[in-house]
Amino acid sequence: METRTKVWLTHEGKPVIGAGKVRLLKAIDEEKSLKKACEKLQISYKHAWNILKKMNLRIGHDVVRTVRGGKEQGTFLTEYGRDLINQYELNRDYVDRMVEEELSSENVGEINNIACKVRKVESSDGISRIQLEFDSAVLTSIMGEKDLGNLDIDEEDEVIATIRAVDIGISPAINEEE
Numbered sequence: 001m002e003t004r005t006k007v008w009l010t011h012e013g014k015p016v017i018g019a020g021k022v023r024l025l026k027a028i029d030e031e032k033s034l035k036k037a038c039e040k041l042q043i044s045y046k047h048a049w050n051i052l053k054k055m056n057l058r059i060g061h062d063v064v065r066t067v068r069g070g071k072e073q074g075t076f077l078t079e080y081g082r083d084l085i086n087q088y089e090l091n092r093d094y095v096d097r098m099v100e101e102e103l104s105s106e107n108v109g110e111i112n113n114i115a116c117k118v119r120k121v122e123s124s125d126g127i128s129r130i131q132l133e134f135d136s137a138v139l140t141s142i143m144g145e146k147d148l149g150n151l152d153i154d155e156e157d158e159v160i161a162t163i164r165a166v167d168i169g170i171s172p173a174i175n176e177e178e
Contacts, residue, residue, distance in 0.1 A: 005099055007092045009084070011059050021055065022088050024048055025081055028064055032074040059084075112163040114139075118155050123148065132161050139163075 008018035017025075027037035034052075038045045056062050063081035067073050077085075116132035116139070123129075128148040132139045139161060153159055 005095055007088070007095050009088055009091065014058055016055055016058050017084055017088050019092075021051060022085055024051060025063060025077060025085055028075050029077045029082075032076060034064070034066070034075040037075075114161045114163065116159050116161045118153055118157045118159055121148070121153070121155055132159065134161070 006018065008015045010016055023041060024037060024043075027040050028034055031037045031040060034048060035045060038048045041048075052064055059080075061080040062078050063084060064075050065078055066075045114134050116134040118130060119133040119138060120131040121128065123145045126145050128143050128145050130141045130143070130148065130153070132141060141161065
């Protein structure tokens with residue numbers, strides 16, 4: 001089994017480009033012809049043209065330009081079309097790296113086992129919040145009520161908290177005057 005992700009860029013909440021449209025634009029760039037790109041990708045000319053038209057309308061820019069007649073005829077990517085491919089690929093690469101890091105056994109993160117005392121247990125709507133106290137700190141663990149029942153713990157019990165940290169975000173504290 002493998003983990004897979006999909007990435008697409010949107011404009012005003014509507015999808016503009018994903019992997020399939022990137023393949024189409026790259027094929028047009030390689031072949032310098034919409035017709036040849038369609039043959040290469042085994043899609044109909046009309047379908048490809050509708051895709052391009054929809055992209056242009058959504059973003060308000062042409063992604064390809066067509067030159068008719070003469071030696072220089074063909075269908076070519078615009079600078080905007082190239083930028084769109086680059087934006088997609090940068091985002092795709094970023095998502096791939098994040099997923100790879102998350103799944104990498106080397107980056108599972110530090111595992112800490114900390115002896116704690118159960119300070120407070122609250123349950124409602126199927127969710128339990130367990131406040132754990134250690135040294136001068138308080139940690140809250142959230143789990144399902146059923147899972148809490150399986151642990152059979154009560155307030156004042158001594159427990160071991162296992163913390164697996166992959167990422168910790170830090171932000172400045174907000175002053176009450178601000």
